[in-house]
Amino acid sequence: MTQLREHHSFLRVPDDLSNADKKRNSAAMRNILGPWVRDVKAPPPSPFSIRSQPDGHLVHFGKRDFAWVSVPACSGKHSNWQDNLANFRTYATTLHSIAANLSAAHPKGWVIDLRGNGGGNMWPMLAGIGFVLGEGVAGSFVSSDGTVQSEWSYKHGEVLLGTKSMNDFVVDSPLTLPRPPAVAILIDSGTISSGEAIAVSFAGRPHTRFFGTHTFGLSSANEMLPLPDGASLFLNSAVDADRTHHRYDDGIEPDVTFPEPSSLPVFESTDPVLQAAISWLASLK
Incomplete structure (x- = not known):
């Protein structure tokens, strides 16, 4: 981090490390990073970050219904990535099921709420909400010299990185909408990393509009490098770009x-960002 001069890379220590070793490791990292850590911009305390599970319901506006879906962070709890796969699959299938149930009501538009989404693994998020996004290339990872490393896309319940299928996150019986719906995306400064990647996936899409606050600014990709002792190094390797190649x-x-709100709205009617999004969707023919 100190040599790269960026603040997205990080080290995850082995799960079976003793508490004493974890303390020694933390102390050593603080000593190595020193002033660099103090200068790094810290994520703001987004009131929406308390959301831990996908959620959704219909929002009534006049005589029309709109679908609201919350897409929270999808973080891995274990250094050994394989140990996280069951939770990732559950996240993807839960998110897809929630959105599919809402689709049965034929909403006139969709609100995808990414506020407080602190990141984690973007692939289960994309697999779960992909049928609303629509099929095809949604974004790409671009290296520092502007070279496109790989594109990411969605196709019938499956997410792809280039031509590689992310098979662990295929959604069973995926829904396909007859036409791309209008979508409002809600973001805030607590939308970080993979949360930003999902926002980027919707950028450049027809009938899409963003509401809220500028995201945190870790719209980049980390490559996971497993280490021999069971630790994992997540090394920043690319910047996110949307389907139009905008970085x-x-x-x-x-x-x-x-x-930026300081607390969660008590009622949906007092959430100005949500209300503006619904009003925009309602204004469309």
């Missing part, structure tokens, strides 16, 4: 900007 070196700016 997001410092996060995503909303189309309609609102101040």
